[in-house]
Amino acid sequence: GESVGLHLPTLSVQEGDNSIINCAYSNSASDYFIWYKQESGKGPQFIIDIRSNMDKRQGQRVTVLLNKTVKHLSLQIAATQPGDSAVYFCAENLSGGTDKLIFGTGTRLQVFP
């Protein structure tokens, strides 16, 4: 079926440490993945995306890793800051003409000083 899920609902890290947020997806036909950050009271904010023909993509302080063999996606945040505290969602886009994104349930990242 269509489902994207997250292993950890809440992740607590100390400021300055690296954070890793994980996501499992179920549809091997998915060819595009996005990570979103959602702060309280705001809409999801695009962080980084990756296509299925890539294993890794880096942005500013963030890296997304894609393991198609085990259908796993991760978001790494370097030197986590208090402003990184939010809920993070992974989303997958199914290939084959459909345009909808399937979102995971979200992981809450809490950053402590």
Added chain:
Amino acid sequence: DSGVTQTPKHLITATGQRVTLRCSPRSGDLSVYWYQQSLDQGLQFLIQYYNGEERAKGNILERFSAQQFPDLHSELNLSSLELGDSALYFCASSAAGTGLGQYFGPGTRLTVT
């Protein structure tokens, strides 16, 4: 600021009523997507329009409908409202019609009493 605008920010109405939510996409974006976010179900895709035409449909109730106008803004109409329709409703837009790189608006919080 994603460039996607939504009005109103908050809406409180009674069961059985009808409301209209409005979305203006980012300048140049042809696709508009509507999502519902409730506490127990995460982000659920409702419907997508591309350049005025319906492109993809998700789990949208028959009581709900949407349209995209020639100026590319979109409206989501919710009728015969029920308590369970209380949620955040987000609009997203993207340049192409492929679901890639969707940017979200700030959302409309609907409370049905």
